[in-house]
Amino acid sequence: MMTEKERAGRAAAHAVEDGMILGLGTGSTVHFTLLELKVRMDQGLRLQGVATSQRTEILARELGIPILPFSAVDRIDLTLDGADEVDPNLNGIKGGGGALLYEKLVAEASDKVIWVVDHQKMVDTLGRFPLPLEVVPFNLEKLWKKLENQGYHPRVRMQAGEPFVTDAGNRILDLHLQAISDPEGLHRELKLMSGVVETGLFLHMAEEVIEGVGDTLRHHFR
């Protein structure tokens, strides 16, 4: 039997129409979207993709999906991406895979955004999943201290004993908040801090969420 991630991920590939320029998200759910896109391409579907991470670009190229640089496209028809948490308004937290900056830039350039998630990621209130912030390395310690003093419980994301480095060369601070009562206010507050490049709060961006639930799917629309 397919997992919820695989079911949701593969389903999203069927929203793609011939000739589209696609934003290709990052993560283990959208991985299955790319596999299903390959199946559809073998049946004649034509598409071009813009990757949101090096990891996705490598997989796409392995599958024979033509990749365009972000700078070469004016608009993207549709972006298919994962998410870490989604609330009933289809606002979400992203960046668990560390690709939040490029994911947000690609989403903002897209006519439509669909997220693919498993059932556990649908929540009433965002914040149990730590909120990622992409920050410039020069300011990492000072920002950490400031956020700690504000009670936001930041942790430097680590990988193999070193601070995680994003595709843009930045670092990630994960805020352990438990519950975010005002996502818009928090996003604005964090973005105003010098050295914060982007937050993992993706607000009013996804038009549709495809949720894998057991052996079926639920579609949510904004």
Ligand code: 5RP
């Ligand atoms: C990467 C992301 C991912 O889309 C998010 O973490 C979901 O990943 P997965 O599908 O592996 O659970 O935002 O930055």
